[in-house]
Amino acid sequence: MVGGGQLARMTHEAGIPLGIKFKLLSDTPQDSAAQVVSEVVIGDYRDLDTLRAFARGCDVITFDHEHVPTEHLRALEADGIPVRPGPAALVHAQDKGVMRAKLDAIGAPCPRHRIVTDPADVARFAAGLAGGAAGPDAGQWPDDGAGGGLPVVLKTVRGGYDGKGVWLVRSSKEAAEPFRAGVPVLAEEKVPFVRELAANVVRSPHGQAVAYPVVESVQVNGVCDTVIAPAPGLSAELSARAQQLALRIADELDVVGHLAVELFEIRDAAGEPAILVNELAMRPHNSGHWTQDGAITSQFANHVRAVLDLPLGDPRPRATWTVMANVLGGDYPDMYAAYLHCMARDPQLKIHMYGKDVKPGRKVGHVNTYGDDLADVRERAAHAAGYLRGTITE
Amino acid sequence: MVGGGQLARMTHEAGIPLGIKFKLLSDTPQDSAAQVVSEVVIGDYRDLDTLRAFARGCDVITFDHEHVPTEHLRALEADGIPVRPGPAALVHAQDKGVMRAKLDAIGAPCPRHRIVTDPADVARFAAGLAGGAAGPDAGQWPDDGAGGGLPVVLKTVRGGYDGKGVWLVRSSKEAAEPFRAGVPVLAEEKVPFVRELAANVVRSPHGQAVAYPVVESVQVNGVCDTVIAPAPGLSAELSARAQQLALRIADELDVVGHLAVELFEIRDAAGEPAILVNELAMRPHNSGHWTQDGAITSQFANHVRAVLDLPLGDPRPRATWTVMANVLGGDYPDMYAAYLHCMARDPQLKIHMYGKDVKPGRKVGHVNTYGDDLADVRERAAHAAGYLRGTITE
Numbered sequence: 001m002v003g004g005g006q007l008a009r010m011t012h013e014a015g016i017p018l019g020i021k022f023k024l025l026s027d028t029p030q031d032s033a034a035q036v037v038s039e040v041v042i043g044d045y046r047d048l049d050t051l052r053a054f055a056r057g058c059d060v061i062t063f064d065h066e067h068v069p070t071e072h073l074r075a076l077e078a079d080g081i082p083v084r085p086g087p088a089a090l091v092h093a094q095d096k097g098v099m100r101a102k103l104d105a106i107g108a109p110c111p112r113h114r115i116v117t118d119p120a121d122v123a124r125f126a127a128g129l130a131g132g133a134a135g136p137d138a139g140q141w142p143d144d145g146a147g148g149g150l151p152v153v154l155k156t157v158r159g160g161y162d163g164k165g166v167w168l169v170r171s172s173k174e175a176a177e178p179f180r181a182g183v184p185v186l187a188e189e190k191v192p193f194v195r196e197l198a199a200n201v202v203r204s205p206h207g208q209a210v211a212y213p214v215v216e217s218v219q220v221n222g223v224c225d226t227v228i229a230p231a232p233g234l235s236a237e238l239s240a241r242a243q244q245l246a247l248r249i250a251d252e253l254d255v256v257g258h259l260a261v262e263l264f265e266i267r268d269a270a271g272e273p274a275i276l277v278n279e280l281a282m283r284p285h286n287s288g289h290w291t292q293d294g295a296i297t298s299q300f301a302n303h304v305r306a307v308l309d310l311p312l313g314d315p316r317p318r319a320t321w322t323v324m325a326n327v328l329g330g331d332y333p334d335m336y337a338a339y340l341h342c343m344a345r346d347p348q349l350k351i352h353m354y355g356k357d358v359k360p361g362r363k364v365g366h367v368n369t370y371g372d373d374l375a376d377v378r379e380r381a382a383h384a385a386g387y388l389r390g391t392i393t394e
Numbered sequence: 395m396v397g398g399g400q401l402a403r404m405t406h407e408a409g410i411p412l413g414i415k416f417k418l419l420s421d422t423p424q425d426s427a428a429q430v431v432s433e434v435v436i437g438d439y440r441d442l443d444t445l446r447a448f449a450r451g452c453d454v455i456t457f458d459h460e461h462v463p464t465e466h467l468r469a470l471e472a473d474g475i476p477v478r479p480g481p482a483a484l485v486h487a488q489d490k491g492v493m494r495a496k497l498d499a500i501g502a503p504c505p506r507h508r509i510v511t512d513p514a515d516v517a518r519f520a521a522g523l524a525g526g527a528a529g530p531d532a533g534q535w536p537d538d539g540a541g542g543g544l545p546v547v548l549k550t551v552r553g554g555y556d557g558k559g560v561w562l563v564r565s566s567k568e569a570a571e572p573f574r575a576g577v578p579v580l581a582e583e584k585v586p587f588v589r590e591l592a593a594n595v596v597r598s599p600h601g602q603a604v605a606y607p608v609v610e611s612v613q614v615n616g617v618c619d620t621v622i623a624p625a626p627g628l629s630a631e632l633s634a635r636a637q638q639l640a641l642r643i644a645d646e647l648d649v650v651g652h653l654a655v656e657l658f659e660i661r662d663a664a665g666e667p668a669i670l671v672n673e674l675a676m677r678p679h680n681s682g683h684w685t686q687d688g689a690i691t692s693q694f695a696n697h698v699r700a701v702l703d704l705p706l707g708d709p710r711p712r713a714t715w716t717v718m719a720n721v722l723g724g725d726y727p728d729m730y731a732a733y734l735h736c737m738a739r740d741p742q743l744k745i746h747m748y749g750k751d752v753k754p755g756r757k758v759g760h761v762n763t764y765g766d767d768l769a770d771v772r773e774r775a776a777h778a779a780g781y782l783r784g785t786i787t788e
Contacts (some may be wrong), residue, residue: 009410010410010411012410012430013410013411014634015408016403016404016406016407016430017686017745017746017747018402018747019747019749019759020743021749023429034411034432035415035432036406036416036431036432037432038428038430038431038432038434039428040432040764071488114739169702190736263502280775286458292411296741296742297741297742305737310733310734310737311733311734311737311738311741311764312737312740312741313741313742313743314400314742318712339412339704339705340704340705343705343707344705347690347691347705347706347707348648348660348691348707348708349707350411351411351412352410352411352414353413353414355415358531365413376418
């Protein structure tokens with residue numbers, strides 16, 4: 001696995017019972033996964049020679065993140081190393097422009113969007129959203145930053161995650177920032193969504209696929225805070241539509257492994273619930289962490305099985321409700337002191353820490369809770385995550 | 395953790411989510427746990443200098459097996475290293491003579507037993523079982539090896555496991571063998587048991603303890619083949635009595651960590667179900683492997699929590715029935731080829747392989763299944779274990 005973050009750490013954990021010999025390419029020996037894996041190569045995934053040396057002797061390569069250059073992945077494939085997901089699939093999770101173009105081509109519902117070239121082009125895009133034709137006013141920004149399709153969302157097509165590389169802009173000045181990186185910029189309408197959902201599926205090379213229950217992802221400051229499985233109040237019809245959409249995307253893009261399809265739940269013109277695709281991630285994903293304790297087969301176990309072209313495990317839930325809450329770093333560097341309180345308060349609590357140094361706001365772990373009473377399950381998860389962070393002292 | 399076997403492997407797996415930095419003392423780099431742990435010291439646990447060097451920098455030491463010499467454990471304690479379970483507790487799992495004497499002292503029900511000095515003494519012990527007084531015939535073996543309390547069970551007080559170091563003897567000639575090792579020999583009556591049970595508990599240094607449901611352990615050729623959780627048909631009364639006995643033993647012996655109390659279920663003089671203590675193990679145990687997929691908190695997670703003096707997790711079951719079946723090595727060295735069949739046949743199957751080379755009869759893994767229909771759950775576990783071994787080809 002390329003990348004030593006927590007996804008690699010938890011994938012290794014899931015691979016141990018399968019007897020998998022797991023080899024890691026990590027930036028440093030202190031990385032989350034490097035702390036717990038036997039065979040670790042320290043090196044830079046951006047360097048092709050490093051990747052090639054790492055891949056020697058591997059049966060298959062997979063990833064903890066989407067940042068390995070597409071051309072390097074093609075080179076590994078040319079060397080005869082199976083790369084899963086392959087570069088032709090992974091590019092859709094690496095490049096938001098490629099992703100949107102492909103989703104348009106297969107008819108997947110998306111927010112309105114367009115690659116934009118400069119702030120004036122952003123204003124034209126915004127005017128278009130509002131139904132304004134490209135006339136004399138096109139390219140002009142309103143003084144108050146409202147109306148005319150504003151605000152709009154700008155994203156660099158590569159390199160963003162967890163709210164980084166994403167801007168909500170209302171003015172020419174704000175719209176200038178995203179262009180500074182020299183990376184193509186994608187403009188998207190700001191969707192008036194009801195909530196965020198995620199449809200997680202896993203697909204294997206021979207085309208078997210499984211779909212997990214659709215979950216609700218509650219974001220705080222652009223970062224996933226809580227995931228509720230299954231999404232409360234989601235109709236069976238819309239849930240099935242979301243799962244089918246995710247399975248179709250996995251198939252059309254030839255994804256191998258775990259695919260997270262992040263969705264906006266909106267109301268359509270008739271006021272009925274509908275979905276739009278927000279983002280794709282081709283690896284185990286934060287919105288699937290609940291599966292470690294809440295599903296028969298976790299996303300990590302199924303990712304390993306898919307990458308090895310083994311039959312996939314049952315994705316069904318083991319509990320009525322499972323809630324995942326992310327643990328962010330707080331002011332106290334030693335979060336382990338909080339274990340005493342959290343474990344004593346809730347003997348059913350499942351803690352998943354990543355072995356990371358605590359920095360304020362950094363994702364350093366998550367907790368899972370499950371049970372029959374959603375309010376109770378949510379409260380337990382929120383309490384534990386808050387206590388570990390230090391924002392709840394009780 | 396001292397010892398690189400599968401128990402260490404699975405303890406590491408359970409420690410990863412807690413952010414535990416796990417260090418291993420292993421005989422070879424190929425050992426089951428050494429394959430999956432980052433920080434591995436290769437060395438001989440029988441050598442005190444090796445143990446001392448290994449223990450330096452550890453917050454606490456625990457064990458994958460009971461073979462570390464008691465005096466070495468005392469030396470580590472004298473060095474100020476917390477050893478959990480401590481030598482004063484662990485000796486009861488290391489020395490069957492010490493164990494029986496202690497269980498007698500606390501009034502725990504045991505098979506009748508006595509340390510014996512030679513084959514003639516074994517015959518006297520057998521005659522005593524049959525109610526024969528120590529008279530002229532004492533020390534004489536009957537020609538047919540029957541009657542007079544025969545056969546009896548002989549065990550070397552140290553060094554045995556999985557049927558090794560245990561003999562069922564009917565004659566003077568058979569009784570000579572156990573004495574050849576030069577280790578004290580314990581004689582026990584051969585109990586006409588109905589079945590074998592195990593009561594697993596975990597206890598922490600500050601005295602908190604949890605009890606898992608009592609399980610039935612089905613032995614084949616002296617080796618555990620299948621574990622059924624909870625033990626079918628066990629009355630609530632006898633189940634509670636077994637749990638209370640295990641908790642009392644853990645407390646009286648000052649056990650820290652997981653304690654497996656292997657039990658015989660017998661019929662008492664009135665024909666009522668009763669229990670006798672067969673063996674003790676102070677570490678995660680084969681009879682608790684079902685907890686990985688069948689309990690809220692696994693024996694491995696709770697062992698880690700106990701050893702670190704953290705509050706213990708909920709031991710209750712997550713399914714009506716959970717069945718564990720051991721996978722023994724068969725004639726085919728590559729058991730992974732069988733994954734295709736087993737995973738496709740049963741998407742709910744939980745496979746736990748140890749990364750060991752396959753040798754016929756060697757424990758190389760186990761499978762867990764769970765559900766509401768015991769017959770189905772047993773069949774699925776037995777099929778998978780048999781198929782992985784190669785004895786079922788379907």
